[in-house]
Amino acid sequence: xxxxxxxxxxxxxxxxxxxxxxxxxxxxxxxxxxxxxxxxxxxxxxxxxxxxxxxxxxxxxxxxxxxxxxxxxxxxxxxxxxxxxxxxxxxxxxxxxxxxxxxxxxxxxxxxxx
Amino acid sequence: xxxxxxxxxxxxxxxxxxxxxxxxxxxxxxxxxxxxxxxxxxxxxxxxxxxxxxxxxxxxxxxxxxxxxxxxxxxxxxxxxxxxxxxxxxxxxxxxxxxxxxxxxxxxxx
Numbered sequence: 001x002x003x004x005x006x007x008x009x010x011x012x013x014x015x016x017x018x019x020x021x022x023x024x025x026x027x028x029x030x031x032x033x034x035x036x037x038x039x040x041x042x043x044x045x046x047x048x049x050x051x052x053x054x055x056x057x058x059x060x061x062x063x064x065x066x067x068x069x070x071x072x073x074x075x076x077x078x079x080x081x082x083x084x085x086x087x088x089x090x091x092x093x094x095x096x097x098x099x100x101x102x103x104x105x106x107x108x109x110x111x112x113x114x
Numbered sequence: 115x116x117x118x119x120x121x122x123x124x125x126x127x128x129x130x131x132x133x134x135x136x137x138x139x140x141x142x143x144x145x146x147x148x149x150x151x152x153x154x155x156x157x158x159x160x161x162x163x164x165x166x167x168x169x170x171x172x173x174x175x176x177x178x179x180x181x182x183x184x185x186x187x188x189x190x191x192x193x194x195x196x197x198x199x200x201x202x203x204x205x206x207x208x209x210x211x212x213x214x215x216x217x218x219x220x221x222x223x224x
Binding site: 033040041042043045048088090101102103105106107108110 | 118148155156157158159160163201205211212214215216217
């Protein structure tokens, strides 16, 4: 049974056209993360929520926003996608944020920007 | 800046070979260490945690050397299904998040 679900699996958008990626979880975990992963690169943390507390990484561009309306759902909004934003976007959860918790990943959304 | 560095790949090995991956981390305050496995175009999945005393899970052995800030993963008797990218992941103490290495790709051939 899927525990962290991302939709869609593949997303194509146009340069500059806003796009939203979604993530839901059935684990009731406090923490939800969004990572960006480009080919042959490490997953790069964009931001995370600890419950409703939003934590933005210092180098995450303003073009990336996030919403967490409730425990189960988290959204990644890209306001004006550029060609450089084409990547795999991974949602993950953990039960706490102490740097020593196992991450549960969704299957990712592969974003293409035309 | 926290950094996690891994062997550049790919590693090409025949079935049955033993292969070792190395990883170094920059933050001496790091407290938790993991190896994740990532198949092509799939999400990372936890392979094993790494404990100070070293730990083994079947054909996989992980070692930690805190003094040298070094982590290793040894795979014995490689299988075709072991072909994947192996990510070294390090966590700090307290309220923090995990730092991923770029990964080392392993290709096991018949």
